[in-house]
Amino acid sequence: MLDHTEDEAMLVDAVERFCREQLADALPAHSREHRFPTELVRAFGELGYLGTAYDPAYGGAGLGTRGAALVAEILARTDPSFAAVFLCNSAPASLIARFGSDEQKREFLEPVCAGRMIGSFGVTEPHGGSDVANIRTKAVRDGDDWILSGAKIFSTNAGTPLHGFSTVVAVTDPDKGPKGLTSFVVPVGTRGFSVGRPAAKIGWRFADSVELYFDDVRIPDRYRIGDPGDGLKQVLSVLSIGRVLVAATGLGLARRAIDLSIAHGRDRRLFGKSILEHQGLAFPLADVLTGIHAAELMVRHSAMLVDSGRPFRNETSKTKLFASQLAVDAALKAVQVHGALGVFEDCPAASLIGEAKVLEIVEGTSEIQRMVIARELLA
Known part of the structure; x- marks a missing residue:
């Protein structure tokens, strides 16, 4: 985990506590039933987390894309679907925050930051x-x-x-x-x-x-x-920013995959030792851990570019491409660690495959990201 500012450290502690105390036990039932967790999203919003990135003049925390990426990652480590609610609200809110009038920000961004609505x-x-x-x-x-x-x-x-x-x-x-x-x-x-x-x-x-x-x-x-x-350039800008949050969600999902793999692997013994001591499983998980480290650096760098006003489109595409692929790889490896248990729907690792695959498609498919990145070859 990279170092955080004091404000970021407080944010991380608070969101992790919210996930631990309010989300972890409640969300599996919503997932099984495909039921939107209205009261949990409302509680999350009323604590101000939906406004993490935005100007304090409109009720936000002023922590920018870097702060929002931290929130998305922490949520995804608990449940990627809840992170999806957060990041999909960020797109319309960011469009208004970056390009809207003061009147529009008062009417729509302020209620988002206060947790009264989502977009x-x-x-x-x-x-x-x-x-x-x-x-x-x-x-x-x-x-x-x-x-x-x-x-x-x-x-x-x-x-x-x-x-x-x-x-x-x-x-x-x-x-x-x-x-x-x-x-x-x-x-x-x-x-x-x-x-x-x-x-x-x-x-x-x-x-x-x-x-x-x-x-x-x-x-x-x-x-x-x-x-x-101005619509197209506005939308492309917001989509590029959203790719940072998708990548952060992929990073959190990969961490969850490792968490589940370790929790299961430590107690599962074959041939006289933990399955995590067998290179056939340990080495693939080592690759995931390496990818997590790289993805964290990429997410942090891309968020910095956005927040500093520097060009960011190519970097956010690389970050989203890498982290979403990492998420799929980590999910598949977590299922493999669980063996036969991993193919049952009530196994927590099983749901990660679908959650991860979505990340390769939203905010521009992997193919679209490669098209954007490949333009560097002709620059």
Whole structure:
């Protein structure tokens, strides 16, 4: 574990205590039932952890991406699905924090920091997948309002009892292509705005992911985020920051995989000694421990770049790619350590495979990360 500032050390201690005292015993039932843990998320938010990264002027802790990454890692070491609720709220909140008006921050970011609501991110569409620029949801100017029509998919946190708003990117000038996209914030309860029903997933089991529907949704111009045409660069920036939190979640998951492997392996004996003394299992776990050390350094470095205002897109892609692959590898090795027990659903290690695989897909698939990184070859 790398050194922390005094504020970070206090944050780590507090979040670890919350996980130990309130989450560890309660979350397995929510995971089995694919049931959003409303009261636990509310309690977590009321302690101010949802606002870890944000400006104290709006109720945040001011600890930036580095602080948020610490929270995501600690949550994932307890339950990656709870970390997913945190990181998926961070995307819409960060969009408003970085590009929104003071009025928008007062109306939406402050309640997030106070734990009164969470947000969802509306970018991906049924036909588009990773092609963020190929968006069909439209927003047409009508006097002092905009009228939104279209749909989004895979919007996590939407439709839950704490869902207060969604941020949405839409086409406002079709003739300008990617430069004709604009971001908006749409409050829950706006006429014509609705969400679909959540479906069971192999990971993020209680972090609901649904479709968003915009049926001629009328919103005032004050809910436009930034200038018209800035939507794509805003979304790409927020996605790049989100990759740090996905990587931190992968790091926490890998630590959980090691925790479970050690706990089981110490008590399991074969041929007269602990199974952790057999090189066939010990060496693969040594590789995971090495990866954990590397991922921690990468997460810390990427977060520093974001918080210092330096270029960060390529580094966050490398970090997300590495840490998400580490998470999958660690999960598979944890199941292997558990042997036949690892294939049963009630084995804690078994659920890590699905949780880890999600991390290779969200906030840009591994293939997308390689495309971003490979551009360095031609720079």
